[in-house]
Each structure stands twice: as C-alpha cells, then as structure tokens.
Amino acid sequence: MNPQRPANTFRNAPPPTPRPKASNASTQRTQPLSRKPSSDQSSSRGLTRKWQQTRRFIRERPLLERIYWVVIKTFLWLFFGSMGYVVALKYVPVWVTPLIVSRWIDTFGTDESSHVYKKWRSYDSISKEAALAVVASEDQAFPTHWGFDFDEIQDAIKENQTRKRPRGASTISQQVAKNVFLWTGRSYLRKGLEVYFTALIELIWGKKRILEVYLNVAEMGSMTFGVEAASQRYYGHPAATLSRNEAARIAAVLPNPRLFLIKSPSNYIQRRTRQIARQMRYLGGQKYIRNL
Known part of the structure; x- marks a missing residue:
C-alpha cells in the first residue's frame, strides 16, 4: 500500500492578505516640498518682465519705435562696416x-610746407x-x-x-x-x-x-x-x-x-x-x- 503523499501546503495555503494602502496623510508626507525660486531666477524673471513692459511702451508710440529701429540699424551698420574695414586693411596698404x-x-595759413x-x-x-x-x-x-x-x-x-x-x-x-x-x-x-x-x-x-x-x-x-x-x-x-x-x-x-x-x-x-x-x-x- 502506497504511503500517503504529504499535502502541498504551498498550493493549499490561503491567499495572502493584501497590505493596506497608504493613507492620504502618508502620501502627503512623501511628496517633495515645493522649492522657492532662487534669487537668480527671480532677477531674470524681473528683467524679462521689465523688458516686455519696455517693448510694449515703445510699440504704443510709433515715433519712439521708429527712432528705436533707426538706432538699432545704425549700430548694426557701423558694427559690421567697421569689421569689414578692418578685414580689408589686413591686406590693403x-x-x-x-x-x-x-x-x-x-x-x-602757415609757413609750413603742405607736402x-x-x-x-x-x-x-x-x-x-x-x-x-x-x-x-x-x-x-x-x-x-x-x-x-x-x-x-x-x-x-x-x-x-x-x-x-x-x-x-x-x-x-x-x-x-x-x-x-x-x-x-x-x-x-x-x-x-x-x-x-x-x-x-x-x-x-x-x-x-x-x-x-x-x-x-x-x-x-x-x-x-x-x-x-x-x-x-x-x-x-x-x-x-x-x-x-x-x-x-x-x-x-x-x-x-x-x-x-x-x-x-x-x-x-x-x-x-x-x-x-x-x-x-x-x-x-x-x-x-x-x-x-
């Protein structure tokens, strides 16, 4: 007579009890705290805001906007013109x-020779x-x-x-x-x-x-x-x-x-x-x- 097999306790074991979910309080504890903006970020945002206000102020005044663009174009012409002149004089006497x-x-009007x-x-x-x-x-x-x-x-x-x-x-x-x-x-x-x-x-x-x-x-x-x-x-x-x-x-x-x-x-x-x-x-x- 064959001896009786031992019962498979792993298969017949009751299902494990699920762990309770974390409560809202514990979840809130694990969430990272919001960081305050650094001084550099605050200053950059302030500069951006001031620049936008300045641009809006200029756009609302056509004459001022025209002067603004004349100044910008003159600066660019002088800048690139001077660079071109310097490059040319690298090769030209x-x-x-x-x-x-x-x-x-x-x-x-003097006695000095003009030669x-x-x-x-x-x-x-x-x-x-x-x-x-x-x-x-x-x-x-x-x-x-x-x-x-x-x-x-x-x-x-x-x-x-x-x-x-x-x-x-x-x-x-x-x-x-x-x-x-x-x-x-x-x-x-x-x-x-x-x-x-x-x-x-x-x-x-x-x-x-x-x-x-x-x-x-x-x-x-x-x-x-x-x-x-x-x-x-x-x-x-x-x-x-x-x-x-x-x-x-x-x-x-x-x-x-x-x-x-x-x-x-x-x-x-x-x-x-x-x-x-x-x-x-x-x-x-x-x-x-x-x-x-």
Whole structure:
C-alpha cells in the first residue's frame, strides 16, 4: 500500500492578505516640498518682465519705435562696416589716415610746407632694426600682450598722481588703432572706440601686420609718416638698410616728432638714442621679434 503523499501546503495555503494602502496623510508626507525660486531666477524673471513692459511702451508710440529701429540699424551698420574695414586693411596698404589729414589741414595759413612725405613698404622690405627699435622704445611687451599692457597702465596711473605732465601707457596696437581709425583729440567716446578697434586688430590682423602698419603710418618728423619716408628724407637711403643707431634715433623722436628732430638731434635725443640702442641689445636683438 502506497504511503500517503504529504499535502502541498504551498498550493493549499490561503491567499495572502493584501497590505493596506497608504493613507492620504502618508502620501502627503512623501511628496517633495515645493522649492522657492532662487534669487537668480527671480532677477531674470524681473528683467524679462521689465523688458516686455519696455517693448510694449515703445510699440504704443510709433515715433519712439521708429527712432528705436533707426538706432538699432545704425549700430548694426557701423558694427559690421567697421569689421569689414578692418578685414580689408589686413591686406590693403594704409595710404591715408585721419592723423595725416589733420596734419595737412594744420598747414593751411602757415609757413609750413603742405607736402606729405609718405611711402608704404612691406614689413619684409623694412630693416628689422627699425621694428626692434620701436618695440624697445614704445612697447617692449608687444610680442606677448593682447593689445593692452595692464602692468604699464597701473604704473602710469601711480606715476601720474605726482607728475606734472602725465605719462601715457598706450601700446603699439593702441597707437595704430588711434592713428588709422580715429580722429585726433581726447574724449571718453574716442577712448572707448580705441579699445574696440585695438581688440579688433589684435584678433584679425595679428602682431606682424600691426607692426607693419605702425612702421608705415607713425609720424616720424614734420609731415613725415612712416619709416621709409623718414629714412629717405633724413638719411638718404631706404629703410631696408637702416643701422641700429639710425633706427634708434628714429624711435627716439616718436614721443613728439614735431618737436624733436632726427637730422639735428638735441642732447636729450642723443641720450635717448643710446638708451634705446642699449635696450635693443638687452632684448636679444632681432630674434626678439622674429616669431611675431
């Protein structure tokens, strides 16, 4: 007789009692608390609301809306036009600058000759001693900075607190921006545009082109612009054959080329010429500007 099989307790077990559902109170406890908007979000919403109110205010006044769009279009034309002009001058010689025109106008009604001495030469056709001389005298940090020498600016601010005659701290890039694109004079608008054009030429032109333009447009004597014109007029030979001392003397008159003379230098210019030549040697010679 076969023994009786054991009962399958798993199959015959009563169904498990379902767990009670969570009450509303427990559900509310598990829900995350709503976060308050952060200060940044609140400020951004406030700015958006103010901008919408401003736009609505302008739209409700046709004349004001017309002026608004004229200003916007003028700004865009000037912005893209200036960028296009900067791009063009990266490849085209700079024959005329506002400074040249201003100096030419100043000769009207005076005994000074109105003839402008100017000859454009490419960077490769100019003695590297001339390029090194202007860097050594005007802007020794030129190969490394991005248009502005902030250390020199801070030093000039400190010195000008005690100096009777303020000392400038403009880099070669800033001087090119002023001479090529802007009018003569002093104003906050002009200074702001100088910063804008300096940043543009640093970004678009590069160091070699900036130095090339500077060597061709800088005033280096009475109605004399560019190192080629100065070399031909005062030394009788092209800028490609300038010696170190000749280049240093040209650079020595750059702070005030209408007062200081290359052909008959004063004791101050002779002393400054020796200082610049010494700085050119300390910088390591022409290799200092080889990789512009």
